[in-house]
Amino acid sequence: MDLFESELRVIEAAEELAATLGADDNHTVAAAAMDTSGVIHRAVNVYHFTGGPCAEFVVMGVAATAGAGPLVTMAAAGDGGRGLIPPCGRCRQAMLDLHPDVMVAVPGEWKPQLRPIRKLLPDTFFHPEANARRMLRFNKSYYGDVASGVKTTTIRYDDPVAVGPALFMFEDDEEHRTLEGAVTAVEHYRLDQLTPEQARLAPEASLAGLRQGLQRHYPDMPAEAHVSVVTFVLES
Template sequence: MLYPDEQRVLDAARAQAAVLTGRPEHTVAAAALDTTGRVHTGVNVHHFTGGPCAELVVLGAAAAAGAGPLMLVAAVGDGGRDVLPPCGRCRQVLLDLHPDAHVVVPGDAGPRTVPVRALLPDSYRQPDAAPERLVRFSAAYYDDVAAGRKTTTVRHDDPVVTGPAWLVFEEDGDVPVRRLPGVVESVEPRLLDPAVPTDAALHRSLRRHYPALPPDAALDVVTFRVVPG
């Protein structure tokens, strides 16, 4: 199942695809969610000299609207083709410019989301790219993070880098996407030891977020702070 903000983005892409006129120049629609909760849309521009895919058009539309890093991108084909995975070029561009974004892809049980980095393992990285970063949280943590009561988070197979980052809180029912400016101060790797009672308890807690987490998982302990203003 998709989370509410993911479904909202997919619905926007589907709505945009539904109004395409059947012209061969425009056959795919895309939508993207930014860290303020806005959804941006665009369509591809096919031409014999080459032309941008819908995902690249929506990146430009989001940038023109003053969006920062994007959280999610979805593309939908015309003629009932529904969700389309991004092509190789779009995967590379997304990874370089929005490395923390997730992408909606087709699945056996329906659309699902994956981190863009999972679509390009062992990828080339543009050496001079300096994208804005983000760290995702459940909406339930907003008050504790905003008040400085929560300054650490534990991640599994979810890379976080040190430096400035938006701390982004997912949409939850009537609570919209929210964000706080922050800084990731440290990322310390550690291994869970199932023989240690505190690690076993941590494992049970983390399985709410990572259902398939093994008892001896490799984790990252992330320390962060909110930047005032």
């Protein structure tokens, strides 16, 4: 899938900062991270033989200092024209614990790719006391329906959602609008056995239309996929 314009800006910010490096061997990697307000935070690594932090660690601290909430997108780039680089294992674990819904830019065969942080650490350990704030992502076209309370259900594939408070974030929204809410239930069904009642379909909607829409959003989803029916509410 093509990257959103906002995601490309994060990658560009990391690469632009990396291009200024090279004169000091203690600072060789740049990172950029966008928060839910659309602000892009930037930082560089601090090498030291005692274990100085990677650029991703530093940019998480910079974002926290600025009062940013959950991070939406993260990218890192190396000096000397190395371009986009994936995070190390330590950074992946920290991002998973502190920003479990962040999308991370990694180099692809032909162009950059965005991966959920959990995909970069399969079968990983989750810190039990991390207590990170969760996000629930929506296509920006759904903002009106979610904000008005018309839409209270979403169906996800290979996208784990936890019950509890969440910040509703609308991808690539020019105004970077968010809503406070909570996930109240997550139910799991096989897509080819899903009923209209289980999917919470409106009377005018059809299962065929639902499946077609999901297939467009998840091109690799098999017909017998297990999907999650997520019910949510807005905070009053």
